[in-house]
Amino acid sequence: MPSSKSIMEILNYAVIKYISGYLNVESVNFGDEDIFLTVEDGSIREIEPSSPPHFFALDGSSRSFISGKGIVSFGSVVVSSSSTSIFGVYPSIDGERELNLDDPFVAVAPSLVEGSKIDPYLFSNSYISAYSITGDPFSSKDGFETVEGELRSVLETKALSLLKGKGYVLVDGPLFPSYLMFTSRFKERLNSERQKVIDENYIGIVKRIDKSRVLIDAMSRSGKLRNETFLSDESLILHTLRFNLSPPYRTMVIGPLLKGEDKRKIYVYYLIKPFHKYFPKFSILRIEMVKDDEKVLSWLASLEFTREGIPTVLALADYKAKRISEALYRYIVSTLERIGIQSSFFSRLTVMET
Numbered sequence: 441m442p443s444s445k446s447i448m449e450i451l452n453y454a455v456i457k458y459i460s461g462y463l464n465v466e467s468v469n470f471g472d473e474d475i476f477l478t479v480e481d482g483s484i485r486e487i488e489p490s491s492p493p494h495f496f497a498l499d500g501s502s503r504s505f506i507s508g509k510g511i512v513s514f515g516s517v518v519v520s521s522s523s524t525s526i527f528g529v530y531p532s533i534d535g536e537r538e539l540n541l542d543d544p545f546v547a548v549a550p551s552l553v554e555g556s557k558i559d560p561y562l563f564s565n566s567y568i569s570a571y572s573i574t575g576d577p578f579s580s581k582d583g584f585e586t587v588e589g590e591l592r593s594v595l596e597t598k599a600l601s602l603l604k605g606k607g608y609v610l611v612d613g614p615l616f617p618s619y620l621m622f623t624s625r626f627k628e629r630l631n632s633e634r635q636k637v638i639d640e641n642y643i644g645i646v647k648r649i650d651k652s653r654v655l656i657d658a659m660s661r662s663g664k665l666r667n668e669t670f671l672s673d674e675s676l677i678l679h680t681l682r683f684n685l686s687p688p689y690r691t692m693v694i695g696p697l698l699k700g701e702d703k704r705k706i707y708v709y710y711l712i713k714p715f716h717k718y719f720p721k722f723s724i725l726r727i728e729m730v731k732d733d734e735k736v737l738s739w740l741a742s743l744e745f746t747r748e749g750i751p752t753v754l755a756l757a758d759y760k761a762k763r764i765s766e767a768l769y770r771y772i773v774s775t776l777e778r779i780g781i782q783s784s785f786f787s788r789l790t791v792m793e794t
């Protein structure tokens with residue numbers, strides 16, 4: 441029987457070196473200067489908040505009804521505003537201003553069993569689609585994550601195009617997501633659309649850096665850090681803050697890192713904002729921009745944040761998008777069950793959780 445030490449070595453090798461390396465799809469390089477995580481050399485440095493301009497924020501949500509006859513997925517997208525609360529939603533189900541979109545927000549993926557599948561042609565109209573943007577038909581074998589993920593990603597990209605030229609836009613997540621679960625044809629098509637839209641006014645806000653390894657990989661490539669030392673950027677940054685900062689805590693930034701995305705440069709910063717200047721709890725966000733402009737960080741630092749550490753304007757879009765997709769979900773569940781299409785155990789659990 442292996443010792444506890446050898447077990448940990450095996451786990452570290454398998455989980456950290458192999459699995460995380462296999463799943464890592466982001467190419468990261470340093471800019472002109474190396475990054476050292478100490479206060480003295482300026483890698484972690486204080487930033488002064490400054491009065492922000494008007495911001496839009498965009499987020500989407502999606503859910504799926506799963507049955508033996510197939511999958512019905514539906515999505516929503518919301519644009520919030522720092523001045524007018526909700527700027528627009530799609531689809532609108534309660535009379536709120538609707539975004540100028542006419543794209544499908546429902547996707548139907550029939551079962552593989554011919555005699556018991558949902559017939560997508562019976563439900564087909566301009567707002568319900570049985571096909572991916574690649575032209576391939578949706579199928580239940582793709583899995584609900586892929587079907588609803590494609591639907592949501594397309595809606596978000598379409599909504600981004602509506603905001604082009606209107607001002608600064610906070611985007612939930614990376615500017616160019618990895619789309620791991622999707623086909624290469626879908627990824628190429630959607631990233632091509634995003635390349636046409638994304639400019640210096642779009643700012644990516646990555647909230648869950650407990651799953652991010654951009655900073656770790658960059659430091660490892662430079663030889664400043666052993667790749668297996670930390671599991672995530674969040675653990676690295678929190679460890680660094682613990683040994684470098686003392687009260688009163690101030691808003692800090694790390695960066696820039698230079699990340700390559702489809703031959704386009706993405707500048708990456710980490711914004712570290714304390715919840716209280718004398719309490720060691722921080723909001724840590726990964727910020728992505730196509731133009732290296734530190735004044736954007738000062739603007740973001742001045743925004744109001746939620747208790748979860750998210751800019752309020754972005755949290756509002758997230759909340760509203762989820763409420764719309766939940767309402768659509770409950771309506772579709774009740775309608776389909778009335779006509780005899782029973783939901784799976786997974787779908788019933790989802791209803792109970794929402």
